[in-house]
Amino acid sequence: MRIESEKQLRDYRKKLIEADKKLVKKIMVCHGPGCLASGAEKISAEFEKQLKKKRIKGVSIESVKKTGCHSFCEKSPLVAIEPAQVLYTRVQIRDVAEIIEKSVKGDDVIERLVYHDPKTDEAIEKYPDIPFYKHQTRIALRNLGKINACDIDDYIRVGGYDAAVKAVLHMTPDEVIDEVKKANLRGRGGGGFPAGRKWESCRKIEADVRYVVCNGDEGDPGAFMDRAIMEGDPHTVLEGMIIAAYAIGAKDGYIYVREEYPLAVINLQKAIEQAEAIGLLGDNIMGTSFSLRIHINRGAGAFVCGESSALMMSVAGHVGEPRAKYIRSVQKGLYDQPTVLNNVETYSNVPMIISNGADWFTSIGAPKNSGTKAFSLVGKVRHTGLIEVPMGTTLRTIIYDIGGGIQKDRQFKAVQTGGPSGGCLAEQHLDLSVDFDTLTAHGSMMGSGGMIVMDERTCMVDVAKYFLSFLVSESCGKCIPCREGLYQLYKLAIAISEGRGKEEDIARMERLSDHVVVGSLCGLGKSGPNPFLSTVANFRDEYLAHIVDHKCSAGVCKELIKFEVITEKCDGCMACISACAVNAITGKKKQPHIINQELCTKCGACVAACNRDAIAVF
Amino acid sequence: MVSLTINGKVVRAEEGEYLLAVIRRMGIDVPALCQHEAVEPYGGCRLCMVEITKDSWDGWKKYVTSCLYPVEQDLIVTTHSDKVNDLRRGILDLFLARNPETPLIQKLAADYGLTRTSYEAIPEPNDCILCSICTRVCDAMGFSAISMVNRGHGKEVAPPLHQAPPDCVGCLACAQACPTNYITYEDVGNRRTIWNKQFELLVCDKTGRPTITKEFADYLIKNREIPEDYFRIDDASHREELADKMGRITRWSVTEEAK
Numbered sequence: 001m002r003i004e005s006e007k008q009l010r011d012y013r014k015k016l017i018e019a020d021k022k023l024v025k026k027i028m029v030c031h032g033p034g035c036l037a038s039g040a041e042k043i044s045a046e047f048e049k050q051l052k053k054k055r056i057k058g059v060s061i062e063s064v065k066k067t068g069c070h071s072f073c074e075k076s077p078l079v080a081i082e083p084a085q086v087l088y089t090r091v092q093i094r095d096v097a098e099i100i101e102k103s104v105k106g107d108d109v110i111e112r113l114v115y116h117d118p119k120t121d122e123a124i125e126k127y128p129d130i131p132f133y134k135h136q137t138r139i140a141l142r143n144l145g146k147i148n149a150c151d152i153d154d155y156i157r158v159g160g161y162d163a164a165v166k167a168v169l170h171m172t173p174d175e176v177i178d179e180v181k182k183a184n185l186r187g188r189g190g191g192g193f194p195a196g197r198k199w200e201s202c203r204k205i206e207a208d209v210r211y212v213v214c215n216g217d218e219g220d221p222g223a224f225m226d227r228a229i230m231e232g233d234p235h236t237v238l239e240g241m242i243i244a245a246y247a248i249g250a251k252d253g254y255i256y257v258r259e260e261y262p263l264a265v266i267n268l269q270k271a272i273e274q275a276e277a278i279g280l281l282g283d284n285i286m287g288t289s290f291s292l293r294i295h296i297n298r299g300a301g302a303f304v305c306g307e308s309s310a311l312m313m314s315v316a317g318h319v320g321e322p323r324a325k326y327i328r329s330v331q332k333g334l335y336d337q338p339t340v341l342n343n344v345e346t347y348s349n350v351p352m353i354i355s356n357g358a359d360w361f362t363s364i365g366a367p368k369n370s371g372t373k374a375f376s377l378v379g380k381v382r383h384t385g386l387i388e389v390p391m392g393t394t395l396r397t398i399i400y401d402i403g404g405g406i407q408k409d410r411q412f413k414a415v416q417t418g419g420p421s422g423g424c425l426a427e428q429h430l431d432l433s434v435d436f437d438t439l440t441a442h443g444s445m446m447g448s449g450g451m452i453v454m455d456e457r458t459c460m461v462d463v464a465k466y467f468l469s470f471l472v473s474e475s476c477g478k479c480i481p482c483r484e485g486l487y488q489l490y491k492l493a494i495a496i497s498e499g500r501g502k503e504e505d506i507a508r509m510e511r512l513s514d515h516v517v518v519g520s521l522c523g524l525g526k527s528g529p530n531p532f533l534s535t536v537a538n539f540r541d542e543y544l545a546h547i548v549d550h551k552c553s554a555g556v557c558k559e560l561i562k563f564e565v566i567t568e569k570c571d572g573c574m575a576c577i578s579a580c581a582v583n584a585i586t587g588k589k590k591q592p593h594i595i596n597q598e599l600c601t602k603c604g605a606c607v608a609a610c611n612r613d614a615i616a617v618f
Numbered sequence: 619m620v621s622l623t624i625n626g627k628v629v630r631a632e633e634g635e636y637l638l639a640v641i642r643r644m645g646i647d648v649p650a651l652c653q654h655e656a657v658e659p660y661g662g663c664r665l666c667m668v669e670i671t672k673d674s675w676d677g678w679k680k681y682v683t684s685c686l687y688p689v690e691q692d693l694i695v696t697t698h699s700d701k702v703n704d705l706r707r708g709i710l711d712l713f714l715a716r717n718p719e720t721p722l723i724q725k726l727a728a729d730y731g732l733t734r735t736s737y738e739a740i741p742e743p744n745d746c747i748l749c750s751i752c753t754r755v756c757d758a759m760g761f762s763a764i765s766m767v768n769r770g771h772g773k774e775v776a777p778p779l780h781q782a783p784p785d786c787v788g789c790l791a792c793a794q795a796c797p798t799n800y801i802t803y804e805d806v807g808n809r810r811t812i813w814n815k816q817f818e819l820l821v822c823d824k825t826g827r828p829t830i831t832k833e834f835a836d837y838l839i840k841n842r843e844i845p846e847d848y849f850r851i852d853d854a855s856h857r858e859e860l861a862d863k864m865g866r867i868t869r870w871s872v873t874e875e876a877k
């Protein structure tokens with residue numbers, strides 16, 4: 001079958017919905033990155049194995065759906081029972097039989113496996129009632145956790161390819177561009193440049209050949225929004241690209257996928273084949289003269305390859321080094337042809353804008369920042385995972401309501417947004433609206449959506465040092481301000497963390513940062529000093545404490561700290577003694593232990609091992 | 619043609635020209651270490667940065683590398699504003715930390731008032747300023763025998779796997795183009811060594827002087843339609859003609875002319 005009209009798609013969908021109604025219960029086994037890492041494949045296999053043997057009315061092996069990331073990665077592996085919306089967390093193989101018996105065959109809820117509020121210990125059965133989910137709005141991630149990742153029928157059943165059909169068959173390219181412009185969809189990959197304007201400029205350039213490119217390089221350490229989309233809902237990426245290609249007049253599209261994401265490549269490839277098979281992709285899409293081939297490129301494994309000009313060099317088979325962009329890529333991009341490059345999440349918003357209209361989209365979010373943004377929320381928050389919130393949500397809501405506050409009720413210290421070259425915001429910024437403009441105005445940035453929460457035990461000099469070291473090793477080395485400037489900045493940060501810094505170093509580093517920002521060739525260098533600039537702006541006292549008092553109050557910088565047992569608190573459990581790799585701790589059972597300062601390597605293992613917070617760091 | 623203002627003077631330039639070419643034509647001295655006439659601009663050394671603005675920009679200014687920035691109608695360019703000079707000094711300070719003993723860098727730094735780096739110089743420095751002229755020239759010759767390898771601070775120019783480069787024909791284009799003479803070679807009698815690779819040089823039938831390597835000659839015979847006996851005559855008129863055919867990247871007989 002090939003789909004060539006809106007009616008055909010609708011009829012096909014009706015059939016799929018009818019067939020789906022026969023499944024009275026569905027078992028959504030999350031196959032997102034977090035759950036896969038904790039054994040989700042074995043769990044879905046176990047469900048299938050056991051269901052094969054059983055006869056339950058309205059339930060078959062088809063009821064087991066291997067979905068994209070359900071969101072609450074911290075509680076992985078996750079299994080949701082639909083339509084009851086019951087979420088089971090940390091599911092083990094041995095739980096499968098019980099889940100089938102009680103919740104699939106029956107309608108009971110297994111209390112032990114549902115989420116419990118950490119403060120009240122109250123059990124919350126349905127996931128929409130869990131605070132982690134309650135404050136989210138899912139647009140880009142709408143299908144994750146809801147459908148089989150690599151099944152075009154599932155995608156079509158929930159409304160997939162409606163937008164592509166509407167755009168290609170019932171809208172002119174200009175109308176599509178106008179809608180995206182009106183929606184004010186800003187690029188989710190970092191810069192926040194309006195996608196509609198980018199498409200419009202590209203379309204206006206005289207050329208025979210144009211390209212659409214999707215940036216799936218996702219180089220930020222710890223970020224996995226784009227991975228989750230490419231693996232869990234590859235069709236939405238394709239649909240967004242089809243609409244973009246139709247709008248600008250491209251016949252070829254490229255998806256550049258980070259090297260470390262083999263599953264994304266497999267799933268995207270499957271999705272391409274499925275879409276081609278029914279005429280939604282390939283030659284003469286939907287029977288029109290519009291054709292589009294989408295190709296997949298494996299990334300070259302460098303952070304800088306996510307930068308637009310480096311990415312296009314890499315797709316074209318050259319070394320992934322940035323070029324100066326005085327001539328923009330909408331004019332001269334891939335193979336020197338007009339090119340639209342957008343991020344994975346940007347594309348996955350597009351079908352929803354075309355289906356629901358720009359007004360719907362702008363009704364969500366903040367002024368000039370419509371829609372939502374996905375984040376991978378990690379670090380010292382109680383609940384980590386993949387979240388999507390309306391823009392304009394405050395950092396406080398994200399950290400305290402969704403994230404459930406700081407682990408072990410420690411003190412919040414900072415939140416880092418924007419990836420390695422983003423910035424750290426402090427307590428006084430918690431009520432800021434999370435949107436492109438506000439974050440940038442306060443010295444951080446949206447970036448592609450990494451969000452790392454830090455507590456009182458995080459040293460901000462150490463944080464700056466960590467991100468600088470990442471950037472130093474990821475700088476391509478082509479231009480000197482980035483290559484040498486970030487290196488010297490890193491060296492100076494090391495000196496401060498080791499107590500060798502001088503007071504005037506801060507001013508020197510600020511001046512050097514300015515040279516790197518102004519002088520660098522690409523965005524990596526231009527934003528490279530951010531880890532230093534934002535920490536020194538918000539935590540200058542901490543820098544001074546390192547320099548003047550030789551103190552690291554967070555107890556992180558080894559050269560400046562000392563570990564000691566607080567005799568009154570120590571109950572002599574010997575946990576620290578067995579944790580210490582260098583035998584620096586001595587003492588008898590039930591008697592306070594002693595740390596030998598000469599032997600201590602300040603690794604912190606004892607602090608982690610102690611259940612009574614009886615080891616102090618000075 | 620477009621007209622623009624550089625350091626207060628109105629000048630005209632061809633559409634598509636880069637700012638640096640126009641600046642140089644006016645006799646203004648702007649340092650540009652990664653620029654070489656035989657290859658496309660690169661934008662690595664950042665010393666050619668200038669300040670640009672337009673009347674319509676409401677006082678907004680931009681700092682761009684003039685080697686890569688195409689001329690624009692009504693552009694107002696300042697090549698030595700305080701900010702630009704400060705930026706160049708800052709960059710030269712970084713260069714000095716990397717290449718503390720390199721005369722070219724020392725001299726440029728001195729022009730901008732620096733005698734030593736304010737940073738910690740790197741251990742075991744050399745004279746390579748990573749301008750990539752050698753690799754780009756080698757690419758332009760059609761050999762791509764050497765390339766920039768590694769990322770970031772560990773970047774260096776090297777043949778594949780640090781072995782004698784299989785694609786090198788010993789044309790010396792890289793060594794001749796190197797602004798700091800970091801790339802060395804040795805000609806002894808009719809033997810040449812570069813990048814640890816040994817070559818035999820052809821010899822002029824009349825004078826007995828070595829001309830170019832056999833490998834280079836073979837390449838030119840095959841690819842630039844030059845007759846074989848050509849390389850056995852070491853004659854000035856031949857040299858000129860050949861230089862033209864090769865795009866003037868290399869010279870004919872280096873023993874005599876270069877350095």
Ligand SMILES: Cc1cc2nc3c(=O)[nH]c(=O)nc-3n(C[C@H](O)[C@H](O)[C@H](O)COP(=O)(O)O)c2cc1C
Pocket residue numbers: 186187188189190191192193195215216217218219220303304305306307308309341342343344346448522523524
């Ligand atoms: C060093 C560097 C790394 C980048 N990495 C990514 C990335 O991993 N993914 C991404 O979508 N954009 C990345 N970007 C941003 C891209 O250059 C580009 O702006 C983006 O893909 C455009 O798409 P958008 O407008 O939809 O965001 C990076 C930029 C820089 C400077």
Ligand code: FES
Pocket residue numbers: 649650651652653660661662663664665666667683684685686
């Ligand atoms: S000459 Fe080196 S950046 Fe322009």
